[in-house]
Amino acid sequence: MITIKSISIVVPSEPTPNGPLQLSESDQIMPWTHPTFIYIYRSNNNIPLSFETMNNSLSRALAHFYPLAGRLKWIEGGRLQVDCNAIGVQVLEAHSDLKLDELGDFAPTGTVEDLVPKIDYTTPIEEWPLLRVQLTRFVCGGLSVGVAISHTLVDGLSTTNFINSWAKLARGDNLDDHEIPFLDRTVLRSKQVEGLKKRANQEMGVTIRPYTRYEAISGHIWRCACKVRAIDNSHDQQTRVRLVVDARKRLKPPLPQRYFGNAIFGTVTSTCLYGDLLSNPLSYSVGKLREAIERMTDEYIRSAIDFITSQKHVGGLRSSFHIQGYTQGPFLGNPNLSLTSWINLPIYDADFGWGKPVYVGPGSLNMDGKAFLMSSVAVDGSLIIALRLQAQYMDSFKKIFYEDID
CATH class of the missing domain: 3.30.559.10 (Chloramphenicol acetyltransferase-like domain)
Structure with missing residues (x-):
């Protein structure tokens, strides 16, 4: 209490x-x-x-x-x-x-x-x-x-x-020094993280920029969610993933290091089918995520900002993904996911005098299909995934999630 x-x-x-x-x-x-x-x-x-x-x-x-x-x-x-x-x-x-x-x-x-x-x-x-x-x-x-x-x-x-x-x-340091969805959390050991990343890149088969940990793990989450959400092997079910991209370094010139404001933009993958995601290797789903991320160029972002500026009223553009205080968050539909990465945020640097926190994470996950990918306090390359799915899918998801890695 x-x-x-x-x-x-x-x-x-x-x-x-x-x-x-x-x-x-x-x-x-x-x-x-x-x-x-x-x-x-x-x-x-x-x-x-x-x-x-x-x-x-x-x-x-x-x-x-x-x-x-x-x-x-x-x-x-x-x-x-x-x-x-x-x-x-x-x-x-x-x-x-x-x-x-x-x-x-x-x-x-x-x-x-x-x-x-x-x-x-x-x-x-x-x-x-x-x-x-x-x-x-x-x-x-x-x-x-x-x-x-x-x-x-x-x-x-x-x-x-x-x-x-x-x-x-x-x-005392100087500041100037530089159905009700069910929620669960799972951990990926560093060996498993690197294994997924290696697998996605080996399957890629072309010499482009290697897939990141975030892209590989997100692709794996997407495939596993499709497996457990499929009803009567309905592999023609459409599905998409919403991602958040940091525009700070994508803009030309980049934003200042200490910029204090919103510099993130949402992007969405192309519409895919369950069957295509499950019948193809991991690199297929990861590639779809990469396409959505790479769409966020300086030109694209500035075009988006220009569009917002041109609107007489922005109410219809305002996102509503955080509904803290309401009894139920938005339901995006079983096929879809919203994945956010905190992997590179220095979240464990908040030492108030007791040492580093033993855990840092979101205070709530308000919708089905929402997930955060976070580094662990161990600083050993392992990651934490906070995920919200409906109760009927969570046990199967966790089982498949690890089986498809090991």
């Missing part, structure tokens, strides 16, 4: 720029809801970590990342801007009567979802905090940091940079 002990407002530690902040066109099509993240820490009795320390360091971080202390505001054309008013972020101090070990592998279900703060979307958008943090202590002395952060303002990389900067300040 989670008990909220207090709710406080943390404001920047020093005066910050005031007034409206215009968001980019790529920000405008992002969900106005809040994706959630969770960081789990085990107790370090040698270094007590107080909520006061956490709040003070957060206040100092907000002096640099000051837009997060503001509020969203609707403007003409269904667009949003940030009112940099330094109202502050909400911090919840909570207590759990559980031990960390009772949370299992921290897959975001039930009690784990209660470790991340909720946003009341029934209130006007001008009242929503762009950032809400929940600090939860466990009876074993462990701590979780749950974060809900506005997707309209930042993407996954920006969020990670903010959390890591906050953690540096907590340690």
Whole structure:
């Protein structure tokens, strides 16, 4: 059981720029809801970590990342801007009567979802905090940091940079130093990761840029999902995968290293058939994913931005993939998947003084077919996959997933 002990407002530690902040066109099509993240820490009795320390360091971080202390505001054309008013972020101090070990592998279900703060979307958008943090202590002395952060303002990389900067300040470092779907989590050992990558590239048979870990594993997930979702061997079922591509280095010139905003764009594979994916080798599905990723060139991205800019009203373009706070997320249909990679994000660098977190992951997975690919805390090349499928498919998926690797 989670008990909220207090709710406080943390404001920047020093005066910050005031007034409206215009968001980019790529920000405008992002969900106005809040994706959630969770960081789990085990107790370090040698270094007590107080909520006061956490709040003070957060206040100092907000002096640099000051837009997060503001509020969203609707403007003409269904667009949003940030009112940099330094109202502050909400911090919840909570207590759990559980031990960390009772949370299992921290897959975001039930009690784990209660470790991340909720946003009341029934209130006007001008009242929503762009950032809400929940600090939860466990009876074993462990701590979780749950974060809900506005997707309209930042993407996954920006969020990670903010959390890591906050953690540096907590340690005293200098910031300037550089049907109800069922949810589960599975682990790929480094040997299995490299095996899939090697297999996809050996099957490729041509000398082009080798497939990445992300592409090989995503292709494998896609094929396994098709196998377990097929009804009466219906191999003519159509299926597609939605992927997220980081445009920072794809733009010419590339965006600055410290760009703080949304620089991700969604891309979708061509429509494929179950039968084609299953009768062809792994390299076939991986190749379809590669085609979708390589479509995101500088020219394509700039064309997309120009199209958004040309729209009098962007409401119809805004994505709604994060529905935190609603009773049920969008259902994309059994054939399809949405795969997101956190493999290269420095998510385990968030050391608040207790050492690195033992787990970092999404606070919720809100739809059937949604998956995150993440590096593990072991830093040994192994990966974690958080996946949500309907209950009737999950056991078969896990069985096939490993059989097709080994």
